[in-house]
Amino acid sequence: MAEFHVQMLPVQREFFNSNERFVALISSRSCGKSWIAIFSALTDLLLGRNVLYMAQTDGAFYKGAWLHLQNFLMEFNLLDRWSYNSTYKTGTLDLGNNVKSHFYYGSYENVSAARGATECSTLYLDEVCLSNPSILAVTAPCLRGKDNYGHVIVPRIRAVGTPDMSSLWQLMLVEHEKYGIKLLRSKMTDNVFMTDEQRELMSSAIFDEKLRRQEIDGEIILGESATSLITLKDFPLEAPYFSDDRVYGGLDMAHTGLRDGHCFAAIKGNKLVAFHEFGMASTLEVCEWIRRFNKAYKLNSISMDLAWSEAVYENLRYEIPCTQVAFAEKAPTEEAQREYANIRAFGYFKLAKMHKDGLCVDLESEWIDPGIVAEYKREITNIHFIMDKQGRLLIEPKDDIRVRLGRSPDPADAIMLAALDRSEQDKPQIQVGKQERDQRQLRRYASMMGG
DSSP states (O other): OOOOOOOOOHHHHHHHHOOSSEEEEEEOSSSOHHHHHHHHHHHHHHTTOEEEEEESOHHHHHHTHHHHHHHHHHHTTOGGGEEEETTTTEEEEEEETTEEEEEEEEEGGGGGGGGGOOSEEEEEEETGGGSOTTHHHHHGGGSOSBOTTSOBOOOEEEEEEOOOTTOTHHHHHHTTTTTTOEEEEEOGGGOTTSOHHHHHHHHHTOOOHHHHHHHTTOOOOOOTTTTBSOOGGGSOSSOOOOSOOOEEEEEEOOSTTTSSOEEEEEEETTEEEEEEEEETOOHHHHHHHHHHHHHHHOOSEEEEEGGGOHHHHHHHTTTSOEEEEOTTSOOSSHHHHHHBSSHHHHHHHHHHHHHHHTOBOOOOOTTBOTTHHHHHHHHHTTOBEEEOTTSOEEEOOHHHHHHHHSSOOHHHHHHHHHHHSSOOOOOHHHHHHHHHHHHHHHHHHHHHHTO
């Protein structure tokens, strides 16, 4: 391979020369992150390695990383060896002697399309903090096999990006050693290629102090509530219309009713219609209460915690569709399994989203106990999430929640179980509009790349 001489900042050189499996360069803006990522990717191609390069969107890729790649190809006289198929988003670099390296491109908008990439040596994640950590579950399997010279692939991940306070990656970056990530840091003042006037202009345009620390200093900011599932401001005071008006129940049964309390919740559309804590009631008393509620509202289904629900399940399953749920079981879809470590995490995050989208619990009803909604809000705002080593979301252990709350979160578990079966429907016109925009964007990029 010919020698190429390029100027690099010290942190760029360290990123380029790193031998660790997973390296992340997290810095402020204007520190040449995409530039060094693309240069590293091109070097991989010249060494006979296939690469998978992921960016935020098609537009972000073609306006940034793609332009850097074209400049490198021209600068190093490689354009005549390069070809690109915009339909399959695949570039090919001809190294001669029937050896060709492949550059696969994907976006965080359409992660599943990356499954077509094969025998890649390196995964590049551009603006990594704008992706979901579950992206690794889709892309990591692409890093296997042999390179174009027949060497067994030793998989590598290279991530670059600016910190993002709203990103789940912040958690992994703060605990980078736990996840096997070599973390490299840089800030705008380290970029000797920028003038003081340029830095001052960018800094003065950002009025929020935390945002300035993030964008200018590259600081990874993790607030105290960063891992909270939901905050009080996320609870709506009025329930907007929701097209699914079926009634979904959730039942959390405690061990003989002595350690904690049995609890039942039901949701209809965007409204909480039942919320009752039974305390130390017997199984028959629980079943009778649910039967009375079912006469008033006709339950579509009940999801109940598998742990202690067997007797209730056997009593009610011929009258009401019932499902026993083991909190440790997998999320219900393959896509959800890449993002959530188990169905408990899936259910709680679905419930949090439902609140943000309009699910209202501040309602009066003969079926809702006085004070239980306030207790539920205390519980769910004090439930935190963590991540497993695959980057999947996980709700913290119940024992940790009990220590924080002084009790088991039975009301929260009950309403989470009720949320599991409720449908999530997009308005058809929104879906059609999104598909039309996506098609227009693809045609524009195909035209830019010459097909």
